[in-house]
Amino acid sequence: MVILADSQREIGSLKNANVEFDVNDKKMFTVQIARCYWTQSLTFDALVYVPDTEYGGIIGSVLTDTTLDYVELKGYTWRGMLEHKIIQPPAGSDYKKVSGELNEVLKTLIEPEFDGLFVVSQENTGVSVSNYQFDRYCTLLDGIVEMLASKGCRLDIRHKREEGVPGYVLISAVPVVDYSDQVELSKDCSLNYTMKDSRxxxxxxxxxxxxxxxxxxxxxxxxxxxxxxxxxxxxxxxxxxxxxxxxxxxxxxxxxxxxxxxxxxxxNKKTFDMDIEKLGIDVAIGDVIGGRDYLTGIAMKKSVGNIVYSVTSGIISKEYKLEGD
Known part of the structure; x- marks a missing residue:
């Protein structure tokens, strides 16, 4: 269910609209709705999201087309918003460096940039960095993703709404899950996939x-x-x-x-494509999946690089893309 909200309250489910969240490639979302269903709440600065997931963002662009009789609304996903903040070296320093437990570091980097909308988890991950050095003038998204990857972790993003509390985006560092170590995905699993190993x-x-x-x-x-x-x-x-x-x-x-x-x-490159949705596991961006073809002996694994979440005529679909594909 896709929800429409403002900064203080949840307005309700977004009905009669086609919605697409391109989470980590374009890092944009799109809402298309017939002009007859448009409401004044569907406008700039409104939040559109799927609860307790990272499919969401804030409307920043409104296009109305009387010829086609629809309104199109667009905005950055939560990752897109992180991408449009820059980690800058402190005055007099060549690089920005950080030390501490991962969530504590994320808190100092993220929360001052988003006026209370983005909240970093207070959970102690038990993992720390020491004098970690960011690239000069890298995006906030790239910087924190690379920092977490150096410790075998990924970024977890979920929109939360609690009774009596304005909605917020909860961010935390969590371990990368390597599903290729848990489940060997092969033709024996009745899953279709394609692999190409070009040497x-x-x-x-x-x-x-x-x-x-x-x-x-x-x-x-x-x-x-x-x-x-x-x-x-x-x-x-x-x-x-x-x-x-x-x-x-x-x-x-x-x-x-x-x-x-x-x-x-x-x-040289390896490409690997599989219908991840049929696996029945909750794979997130940064997690790893793998497969093996016993006929050719080709085996490989890759991280999930992007998820495109769509609602078209009330039908929900997810498209997963792997890193490098």
């Missing part, structure tokens, strides 16, 4: 930029087994697979980032 991708990219002949900008980018890209080779001889990437339209200072993007597209 003939490019591992040496020769990057050529502006200039002529000997004066031309040229550098080399190499893939390493841990997935990193470096300036010195790991794969040589028969194992080397090279390609030239020519880009004369990009300034030299930006050429490396463009080359990295290109190499990500063409290097």
């Amino acid at each position: 003939n991708g490019i591992n040496h990219l020769i990057v050529t930029g502006k200039g002529e002949l000997a004066d031309r900008t040229v550098y080399h980018l190499y893939v390493w087994p841990d997935g990193s890209f470096r300036g010195e080779p790991y794969y040589t001889g028969l194992d080397e697979i090279a390609e030239v990437y020519e880009n004369t339209s990009t300034e030299t200072a930006e050429l490396k980032s463009k080359a990295v993007e290109k190499l990500k597209e063409i290097c």
